[in-house]
Amino acid sequence: MALVGKIAAVTGAGKGIGQALTETLLKNGAKVALLDVNEAAGKSLAEALGKQYGQDKVLFINCNVESDEQMKAAFQKIIETFEAIDIFCNNAGILNETQWEKTISINLMGVIRGAYLALEHMNKLTGGRGGVILNTASMAGLGPLLSCPAYTASKHGVVGFTRAMGAASAASGYGVRFNALCPGFVQTDLFNNIQGNLGQFSHLRDAAQLLIDKMGTMTASEVVECVIELLTDETKNGEVFYVYPQGTSYVTFPSMVK
Numbered sequence: 001m002a003l004v005g006k007i008a009a010v011t012g013a014g015k016g017i018g019q020a021l022t023e024t025l026l027k028n029g030a031k032v033a034l035l036d037v038n039e040a041a042g043k044s045l046a047e048a049l050g051k052q053y054g055q056d057k058v059l060f061i062n063c064n065v066e067s068d069e070q071m072k073a074a075f076q077k078i079i080e081t082f083e084a085i086d087i088f089c090n091n092a093g094i095l096n097e098t099q100w101e102k103t104i105s106i107n108l109m110g111v112i113r114g115a116y117l118a119l120e121h122m123n124k125l126t127g128g129r130g131g132v133i134l135n136t137a138s139m140a141g142l143g144p145l146l147s148c149p150a151y152t153a154s155k156h157g158v159v160g161f162t163r164a165m166g167a168a169s170a171a172s173g174y175g176v177r178f179n180a181l182c183p184g185f186v187q188t189d190l191f192n193n194i195q196g197n198l199g200q201f202s203h204l205r206d207a208a209q210l211l212i213d214k215m216g217t218m219t220a221s222e223v224v225e226c227v228i229e230l231l232t233d234e235t236k237n238g239e240v241f242y243v244y245p246q247g248t249s250y251v252t253f254p255s256m257v258k
């Protein structure tokens with residue numbers, strides 16, 4: 001599936017990995033709706049990208065992924081403006097162990113909400129034209145990040161949800177692929193602000209720092225460069241893609257069936 005002419009939407013598009021996803025999609029010829037709760041960041045990015053790629057290629061929508069009403073309205077606006085949606089990047093996320101319910105609400109419930117609403121517009125069985133849904137999980141969706149248990153739980157949830165939806169979609173004939181992106185540490189605001197957001201696990205900050213020193217960090221652009229394949233390769237469905245400073249790999253899981 002080529003990206004030229006495709007219609008995409010990215011949540012948490014105003015900064016960090018979402019910004020890099022947005023820029024890469026535009027660079028490859030897609031039109032992009034930028035969804036973010038941070039109006040200042042999202043709007044100014046959309047304005048700058050509009051000047052670079054054309055105002056008809058970008059649309060900013062102020063939208064909180066925790067709100068069913070705002071998300072439904074965002075999809076309506078995307079369809080009104082661009083007529084369809086082919087690519088949905090469920091990317092918005094926070095790391096805040098002092099607010100574990102909000103962490104689950106945004107990182108996991110927001111992803112499930114976004115996927116189900118996107119599917120209503122993308123499902124080939126209900127008049128959509130198919131496409132791909134990319135969920136940003138984390139390496140913390142594959143193994144425990146000791147200083148962030150709630151964040152770890154949210155990301156394991158995203159990995160499980162993506163795998164189940166990939167299988168459900170293939171078995172049902174929706175024509176929509178589901179893949180999960182699992183980056184290691186990425187230099188963004190979320191990463192730079194972790195020290196103040198560990199709450200009752202603040203005493204484990206040195207252990208977290210040791211892991212960061214051991215694993216190294218990446219820029220958001222370096223991560224996103226590796227992701228194009230997940231969006232364009234029609235054979236990739238239900239995949240969990242690990243991106244780390246030394247390379248990339250598709251994660252394999254134990255088979256539950258003998």
Ligand SMILES: NC(=O)C1=CN([C@@H]2O[C@H](COP(=O)(O)OP(=O)(O)OC[C@H]3O[C@@H](n4cnc5c(N)ncnc54)[C@H](O)[C@@H]3O)[C@@H](O)[C@H]2O)C=CC1
Binds near residue numbers: 014041138182
């Ligand atoms: N930075 C890192 O080391 C890693 C980040 N991730 C994941 O990547 C995703 C993006 O994170 P970063 O770019 O690092 O964070 P960031 O903090 O730089 O950007 C997150 C964006 O999401 C937006 N956002 C937050 N809550 C929202 C909500 N309720 N509704 C709509 N937008 C909302 C923010 O306003 C911001 O623009 C997250 O899901 C995060 O968990 C995964 C692995 C590593």
Ligand SMILES: CCCCCC(=O)/C=C/C=C\C=C\C=C\[C@@H](O)[C@@H](O)CCCC(=O)O
Binds near residue numbers: 139184
């Ligand atoms: C604390 C900052 C979090 C930033 C956001 C994020 O999602 C980054 C995640 C990056 C890496 C997660 C790594 C998890 C590793 C565990 O699986 C651990 O068990 C690996 C232990 C390796 C070792 O030898 O110490």
